[in-house]
Amino acid sequence: MSEPHRAATAPGRQRRQGRQVSFLAQLLRRYRSSGLEASDHPGLIDRSEEPARLEATLKLLMPLLNAYQAELEARGEIDFDAMIARALAYVEQGRYRPRWRFVLVDEFQDLSEPRARLIRALLNAVTGASLFAVGDDWQSIYRFNGSDIRLTTAFSDYFGDARCSALDLTFRFNNRINEVASGFVMRNPHQLRKTLATVRQQDEPALSLLRHSGDADGALERVLDAIRCRAEAGSRVLILARHRFRLPDAARRQALEQRFPSLAFEIQTCHGAKGREADYVVLLGLDGGPWGFPSGQVEHPLLEALLPPGEDFEQAEERRLFYVALTRARQRVYLLGDASRLSPFVAELLRDRYPLELIG
Numbered sequence: 001m002s003e004p005h006r007a008a009t010a011p012g013r014q015r016r017q018g019r020q021v022s023f024l025a026q027l028l029r030r031y032r033s034s035g036l037e038a039s040d041h042p043g044l045i046d047r048s049e050e051p052a053r054l055e056a057t058l059k060l061l062m063p064l065l066n067a068y069q070a071e072l073e074a075r076g077e078i079d080f081d082a083m084i085a086r087a088l089a090y091v092e093q094g095r096y097r098p099r100w101r102f103v104l105v106d107e108f109q110d111l112s113e114p115r116a117r118l119i120r121a122l123l124n125a126v127t128g129a130s131l132f133a134v135g136d137d138w139q140s141i142y143r144f145n146g147s148d149i150r151l152t153t154a155f156s157d158y159f160g161d162a163r164c165s166a167l168d169l170t171f172r173f174n175n176r177i178n179e180v181a182s183g184f185v186m187r188n189p190h191q192l193r194k195t196l197a198t199v200r201q202q203d204e205p206a207l208s209l210l211r212h213s214g215d216a217d218g219a220l221e222r223v224l225d226a227i228r229c230r231a232e233a234g235s236r237v238l239i240l241a242r243h244r245f246r247l248p249d250a251a252r253r254q255a256l257e258q259r260f261p262s263l264a265f266e267i268q269t270c271h272g273a274k275g276r277e278a279d280y281v282v283l284l285g286l287d288g289g290p291w292g293f294p295s296g297q298v299e300h301p302l303l304e305a306l307l308p309p310g311e312d313f314e315q316a317e318e319r320r321l322f323y324v325a326l327t328r329a330r331q332r333v334y335l336l337g338d339a340s341r342l343s344p345f346v347a348e349l350l351r352d353r354y355p356l357e358l359i360g
Contacts, residue, residue, distance in 0.1 A: 023303075024064060026303055028061065030303060030307065031306055032081040033112065033114070033146045034114070034146055035081070035085060035112075044058075045058075048302075049305070054305050084114050084118055087118055091118070091122060092121050097125060102129070102130055103130070103132070104133075104134070105132070105134070107134070108133040109136055109149065110142050111147065111148065111151045112147055112308075113148055113151070114146075116148075119131065120158070123159075133152075135152050137153050138192075139274070139323070141271060141321045143317055144299075146308065147308070148308035153191070168195060170196055170199070172327065173206075173326075174198055174200035174201060176203075176355060177207065177329060177332075178327075179354075180206075180207055181323050182196055182323075183354065184323060184326075184345075184348075187319070187348075188313040188316050190312065190316070200331075204357070205357045206332050206333065207335060207354070207355070208357040208359055209358055210222065210335070211337055216246075216285075220239075222359070224259075228260055231279060231280065234264060235262075235279040235280060237263050237279065237280045237281075238266050238276060238277075238278035238282070238329070240269065240281060240283050240328070241269060242285055245291075246285035270283075271321070273325065278329060278330065279330050280332050282336065283325050283333060283335050284336050286342070286343040286345065287341050287343055288341045292343055293345065294319070294321075295318060315344075318345075322345055
């Protein structure tokens with residue numbers, strides 16, 4: 001091989017090596033957050049779509065895991081996953097005796113199995129202890145971080161007999177946003193059924209759809225013009241997208257702020273917007289395909305093997321993420337998508353005649 005050719009392929013090798021390092025780092029994080037031990041490997045391998053490959057990868061991963069743990073010990077440090085594991089061991093072995101009769105867990109839908117084990121250990125260690133859990137299975141969107149929706153939808157199977165009290169009144173979004181968002185998320189029959197009431201009421205549709213012909217920047221400006229015309233000065237606008245690269249960058253944001261000085265902007269991914277709210281939401285990138293919404297990205301089977309079991313309903317978590325995006329808005333949501341490759345979610349809204357304002 002000539003020197004020029006060898007030099008030309010070096011960046012390619014570096015990129016491949018970088019991807020391999022990133023992949024192993026993801027495996028390491030997921031392995032630790034799952035609370036796995038060597039004794040769990042046989043069952044994990046048996047359930048995998050690629051058992052031989054997973055077995056080989058786990059053998060490769062173990063020295064990295066040992067080196068990581070040795071580095072933490074040398075530094076006198078501990079990471080969050082180890083905190084959960086150590087706390088669980090202390091309670092189960094009787095080395096720590098909790099005194100709490102009442103345990104409150106917020107954002108329960110984000111719970112992972114190791115954290116659920118810690119909660120059960122705390123409850124079992126105190127006579128008469130009870131658990132008060134606040135969560136919403138419609139907003140369970142963190143499976144990639146180990147969240148297991150079954151801990152919420154099948155609560156009694158994990159924590160014993162329970163009574164459910166629905167928090168069924170919302171002070172954020174109005175009745176017309178609720179009509180679309182709730183109807184859409186409940187298409188999944190496995191979601192817990194509930195009927196929300198809203199303090200905010202209006203007669204006209206509160207979702208607007210703009211189907212553009214590939215000019216996403218121009219479509220965004222058209223929508224912001226519409227918001228400026230109807231909004232009070234200082235109204236907050238939350239610009240969202242399923243994938244970060246679809247969001248306006250710093251220069252683009254500055255240009256928008258200069259053009260629309262009466263509006264206050266926040267820009268987030270749909271995951272990053274969890275817990276936030278604004279007067280208006282603009283949801284970008286509602287296209288089909290691997291980088292659209294719902295995302296068509298397929299998880300690597302080895303990473304998938306380290307996650308809680310998937311769901312039977314197609315795009316279940318993406319549907320909940322869409323619900324979360326819609327319900328960040330107090331007054332109105334604007335949906336933007338390429339007309340030539342429209343998102344299946346938007347196509348469903350149109351097909352099933354959800355109340356939408358169509359922007360021509």
